Amino acid sequence: MELLEFARGPALTFALTVFIAGVVFRIASLVFMWRTRDSSVGSSREEPAALAAVKEIARRMWPLPTYRHRSLFQLINGYIFHIGLAIIVFLLLPHILFIKDLVGLSWGHLPNNLVYAVSIVTLISLIAALVMRISNPAQRIISTFDDYFSWLVTFLPVLTGLIATMHLGARYETLLALHILSVCLLLIYIPFGKIMHFFLVFVTRSQTGAHLSHRGAQQL
């Protein structure tokens, strides 16, 4: 119980403080970042930046035919664990209550049993992603600490959440405390690693779309 009190109290406060400071730091850094003014004349095929951004976001939802056969599994697997994570985080009642307590917002939830099933699928999907990364030589070579650690801090909350639900190995309050502490670790790491794409994925894709459109890139 003392561990749970620590997790629900100081640990969570500290993690959220670092999370907010880190995310704002990253966004502020981008906003104020030095950029070279692009004075070049745009391509004749250049579209309005907003339209090009939206089109790029949509286009990157599915791989180009050229790469489809090579990346289809990873893409589908990626969708599975991303959607799974979204369901777990935003549609499990205890999580919604956590958010409601923090910011006052709440919405409908799914039955807990259904979310448990989604969690198992998500867990398997995350393991598959790691296996793919390790077994693929090219991917393995370009993988960094950030890739593995990002995977770990994503995987642990799902794993500890499931274990807590199933009461495996220890008392529930200990398992719940470990789950919350794993979430704290995730929150602390989000701003400083690749999981920052939670906030930036559409920003970077928009930027890329606008830039490519300006340069006149064509879809194959």
Add this chain to the structure above:
Amino acid sequence: MADKNRKHRPQALKTQQTLGDMLAERGVSRRSFLKFAAYTASILALPPTAASAIASGLAAARRQSVIWLSFQECTGCTESITRASSPSIEDLIFDFISLDYHHTLQNASGHLAEAAREQAMEENRGDYLVVVDGSIPLKNDGYSTIAGISNRQMLEETVAHAKAVIAVGSCATFGGIPGANPNPTGAVAISELTDKPVINLSGCPPIPEAMTGTIAYLLSFAGIPELDHLGRPKAFYGEAIHDRCYRRPFYEKGQFAKSFDDEGARQGWCLYEVGCKGPVTYNACATLKWNGGVSFPIQSGHGCLGCSEPGFWDLGGFYKPLSAAKDDALKYAAGAAVVGAAAGAAASMAVRAKRNKLMKAAQAAVSDSEKEEN
């Protein structure tokens, strides 16, 4: 039967009388006694064969001297154990016990009461049970005294030659409400002040059967019952209330009462959302229930407060869901955002400054090179 027994309660019990003698004297049949032994074995989660051991152990047990110490407490534990609504064989056990010292129940007061305690300690040296409810203030011995004796001193001298110590209620077991933040009296649990093994019967108050069952166990067997990591008998504190709660299926199905007066509450749905601490509370409320098995808080429509767990008063609020942060986890959010924005802007400015410096150096180099060419 019980009323009949009550009518025939003797004024005093003979010291050498066994429980078997006493029950026989009161007209309690062997069958009733065996049923009680079987019931006691079952609530203690003992195998069926233990029933006969309890029966023979209890029948042969001699009058047990018990000293009940009350420190920083509210007398709720005594109210619980002495509830009068269901006279039963447990009552007979309490009649059988020689309760030599108990503020609320004894007739004597002042120095006569203390003399009774000292006499019981002297006459039953090494063989008396000490039951304690209430916590001990350590900040100042004067915060709680009895007959001019500080709680700490009375505990230390009383448990010194006790056979066993039973801490009753969350105050005695974990500090309880007196120990709640900011703990003005420096209240601590009994177990922190004695090297003797302490059987903790937590709860605010504990379930009567947990108290009577544990005492029955001590009377029947030489040892103490199997305890959990907090020193509580596993028979009563082995499972979380959530795991044995009849509303558990609603939790799994995602059907929750959102207030105490909504449709979900009327339908008897899970009370997790309105703050039930059943998932982290270990007690037998959902199985033994209260008032003779009539009901328990969740059945009455209120979430579990977690009263049998350490620090239950400071778990972040009775009506706050367990998954919510204990405190205001965003209390530093505004400051964090300002610091983050300032650090981000400063980092960008530093990069710009560095870039401008490099650009100037490059321009100077180009300019020098052009001059040389000219």
